Amino acid sequence: MPRTVKARADVxxxxxEVFREYGYExxxxxxxxxxxxxxxxxxxxxxxxxxxxxxxxxxxxIDGWFETRMFKPLRDEADASAAIRxxxxxxxxxxxxxxxxxxxGALALGDARDRFAERINVYFAAWRxxxxxxxxxxGLDESEARPLAExxxxxxxxxxVAARAMDDPSLFERLLARLETxxxxxxxx
Amino acid sequence: MPRTVKARADVxxxxxEVFREYGYExxxxxxxxxxxxxxxxxxxxxxxxxxxxxxxxxxxxIDGWFETRMFKPLRDEADASAAIRxxxxxxxxxxxxxxxxxxxGALALGDARDRFAERINVYFAAWRxxxxxxxxxxGLDESEARPLAExxxxxxxxxxVAARAMDDPSLFERLLARLETxxxxxxxx
DNA sequence: GTCAGATTGTACTGATCAGTACATTCTTGA
DNA sequence: TCAAGAATGTACTGATCAGTACAATCTGAC
Numbered sequence: 001m002p003r004t005v006k007a008r009a010d011v012x013x014x015x016x017e018v019f020r021e022y023g024y025e026x027x028x029x030x031x032x033x034x035x036x037x038x039x040x041x042x043x044x045x046x047x048x049x050x051x052x053x054x055x056x057x058x059x060x061x062i063d064g065w066f067e068t069r070m071f072k073p074l075r076d077e078a079d080a081s082a083a084i085r086x087x088x089x090x091x092x093x094x095x096x097x098x099x100x101x102x103x104x105g106a107l108a109l110g111d112a113r114d115r116f117a118e119r120i121n122v123y124f125a126a127w128r129x130x131x132x133x134x135x136x137x138x139g140l141d142e143s144e145a146r147p148l149a150e151x152x153x154x155x156x157x158x159x160x161v162a163a164r165a166m167d168d169p170s171l172f173e174r175l176l177a178r179l180e181t182x183x184x185x186x187x188x189x
Numbered sequence: 190m191p192r193t194v195k196a197r198a199d200v201x202x203x204x205x206e207v208f209r210e211y212g213y214e215x216x217x218x219x220x221x222x223x224x225x226x227x228x229x230x231x232x233x234x235x236x237x238x239x240x241x242x243x244x245x246x247x248x249x250x251i252d253g254w255f256e257t258r259m260f261k262p263l264r265d266e267a268d269a270s271a272a273i274r275x276x277x278x279x280x281x282x283x284x285x286x287x288x289x290x291x292x293x294g295a296l297a298l299g300d301a302r303d304r305f306a307e308r309i310n311v312y313f314a315a316w317r318x319x320x321x322x323x324x325x326x327x328g329l330d331e332s333e334a335r336p337l338a339e340x341x342x343x344x345x346x347x348x349x350v351a352a353r354a355m356d357d358p359s360l361f362e363r364l365l366a367r368l369e370t371x372x373x374x375x376x377x378x
Numbered sequence: 379g380t381c382a383g384a385t386t387g388t389a390c391t392g393a394t395c396a397g398t399a400c401a402t403t404c405t406t407g408a
Numbered sequence: 409t410c411a412a413g414a415a416t417g418t419a420c421t422g423a424t425c426a427g428t429a430c431a432a433t434c435t436g437a438c
Contacts, residue, residue: 007385021300022300023212023214023298023299023300025212025214025215026214026299026300028424028425028426029425029426029427030424030425038386039385039386039387039388040386040387040388040426040427040428041385041386041387041388041430042385042386042387044427044428045384045385045386046385050426050427051426051427101298104354105298105350105354106298106299108350108353108354109212109290109294109295109298109299109349109350109353110212110215110295110298110299111210111211111212111215113353117356120354121354121355121356123354124351124354124355125355147363147367150351150360150363150364151344151364151367153347153351154344154347154348154350154351154360154364155340155343155344155347156347157346157347157350157351158342158343158344158345158346158347158348158349158350159343159347160298160347161294161297161298161343161346161347161350162313162339162342162343162346164297164298164302165293165294165297165309165310165312165313166310166313166314167306167310171339171343174336174339175339175340175343178336178340196415217394217395217396218395218396218397219394219395227415227416228415228416228417228418229396229397229398229416229417229418230400230415230416230417230418231415231416231417233397233398234414234415234416235415239396239397240396240397
C-alpha cells in the first residue's frame with residue numbers, strides 16, 4: 001500500500017505551513033482542509049487523532065529534518081567549522097531569510113505550549129547541545145561553548161520574531177552573518 | 190466621572206495577562222470575563238470595539254510603559270551606560286526573568302499579526318533605535334551601534350522564546366548578563 | 379470481473395465563539 | 409429624594425469550532 005504512505009506524507013508540508021502561519025489553535029480544520037485539499041473524511045482517515053495528531057506528525061517531520069540535517073553533523077562531522085557554516089546556511093534557507101516562522105518557537109509562545117511542552121523543550125535543547133558540541137571540537141572550552149551556543153539559539157529565534165515584526169527579511173540575514181563571525185574561529189582558512 | 194476611567198484602567202493588567210498567556214485569538218471573551226471579573230456587559234461598555242479595542246488598549250499601555258521607562262531614558266539620559274544598565278534591569282523584571290512572554294513578540298508570531306502589524310513594527314523599531322542612540326552616546330559609531338542594537342533586541346526576544354521553550358528562567362538571566370558585557374564599554378567605573 | 383479495504387464527501391453533533399439587546403441595578407450630583 | 413446615566417447580568421444571535429457517522433466511490437490484488 002504505497003499510496004497510503006505517500007498521501008499522508010504529501011500532506012505534511014502544507015499542514016506544517018498552516019500551523020506555522022496560524023498557530024495550533026488558529027489552524028482550523030476548514031483551513032487545513034483548504035490548504036491540504038483534503039476533506040474532513042480524508043483528514044481524519046490519515047490522522048485519526050485529529051489536530052493533535054496532525055501537529056505531532058508535523059513536529060516529527062521537523063524533528064527528523066533538523067536532526068539529520070543539522071544536529072547530527074554538528075555533533076559528528078569531523079570538520080566542526082564546516083558543520084557550523086552549513087548550519088547557518090541551512091537556517092537561512094529553511095526559514096526563508098526570516099519570512100518563515102519557526103513552528104516550534106511559535107508553539108512555545110502560543111496557547112498550545114503545554115500540549116507540546118516536552119517536544120518543544122527537546123528541540124531547543126538538542127539544537128543548543130549539538131552546537132555546543134561543534135564549538136568544543138573547534139577548540140572552545142565547555143564553559144565557553146555552552147553560553148555561546150545558548151546565545152546563538154536565542155538569537156536565531158529572536159531574529160525570526162524581529163524579522164517578522166519589522167517585516168524585514170534582511171534583518172535575519174544580517175543577524176546570521178554577524179553570528180557566523182562569533183561562532184567561527186577568527187581568521188582561519 | 191473618575192470611576193469610569195479608574196475601572197477601565199484597572200482591568201488592563203489582567204487583560205494584558207490573558208492576551209500574553211493565550212494570544213489574541215486564544216483569549217476568548219469568556220476567559221477574559223473570568224480573569225477581569227467583568228461580565229460581557231461591562232466589557233463591551235468599557236471597550237465598545239470588542240476584543241480588538243481591548244488589545245489596542247493593552248498595547249497602548251505597554252507602549253507607554255516602554256516609552257517612558259526605557260526608550261526615553263535610552264534616548265535622553267545624560268549617562269548612557271546607566272540608561273542601558275537600567276534597561277537591562279527593567280527588561281529582567283518586566284518579563285519576570287523570562288517567565289512572562291512579550292505580548293508584542295507573541296502577536297508578531299501569531300495569527301493576529303496583520304491586525305497589529307504597524308504597532309508591532311513601531312515597538313521593535315523604537316527599542317532598537319533608542320538602544321542604538323544610547324550606544325552612540327557611549328562612544329560607538331553609528332555603524333557599530335546599529336547592528337549591536339539589532340542583535341540585542343533579537344537576543345532579548347529570542348531569550349523569551351527559549352526560556353519559555355526550555356522552561357528555564359535562569360536562561361533569560363544568563364542571556365541578559367552576557368548581553369550587558371557586550372553593550373557596556375569595557376572596564377570603566 | 380469482483381471484492382476487501384482504502385479513500386473520500388457530506389451531513390450531522392454539541393460546544394463555543396464574538397458580538398448584540400436590553401432590562402436591571404448601582405452611583406452620583408443636585 | 410430622585411432622576412440621569414454609568415455599570416452590569418442575562419439571554420439571545422448566527423457563525424464557526426473539532427470531531428463523528430456513514431454511505432458512496434475508488435483501487436488494486438486475485
